[in-house]
């Protein structure tokens with residue numbers, strides 16, 4: 001089965017996919033995008049989280065055939081300057097995770113980055129207040145970290161949200177782009 005869809009703004013085609021093949025497998029093994037991690041393959045850990053048509057989803061639970069004609073955005077797509085060909089910069093959430101020391105082995109990090117990016121888009125990016133700690137914890141509840149560094153992860157998301165809030169305030173609020181480093185749906 002041939003599947004054609006968009007990944008991080010680029011049209012892609014996967015040939016000869018088999019009926020049970022997951023989007024995660026296609027991303028990692030066919031398209032050379034290993035950022036989304038393969039941990040449980042059962043929809044339990046969130047390490048494989050991507051955007052599918054702007055909504056976060058566990059890519060291990062999405063069949064490749066379901067992606068025909070749709071838009072996928074992976075953790076690789078959170079970086080900036082992709083369209084200009086300039087050197088890529090880390091997005092706000094990625095920088096915050098690095099600065100806050102929120103990464104240990106890093107296996108859970110890609111999924112957390114996408115989920116945190118989504119939370120900030122839905123709050124600060126929509127002209128609302130930065131999420132408080134309970135909102136952050138709830139948003140990340142489906143993302144498991146085996147290294148259990150959750151406090152630093154919360155710190156990182158709080159930091160990223162605050163920075164996006166400052167950017168939004170400086171550039172006019174809700175209608176402004178929420179992430180200085182990347183594009184948004």
Ligand code: FES
Nearest residue numbers: 041043044046060
């Ligand atoms: S690998 Fe997809 S949820 Fe764990």
Ligand code: FES
Nearest residue numbers: 105108145146147
């Ligand atoms: S940093 Fe190791 S699983 Fe989260």
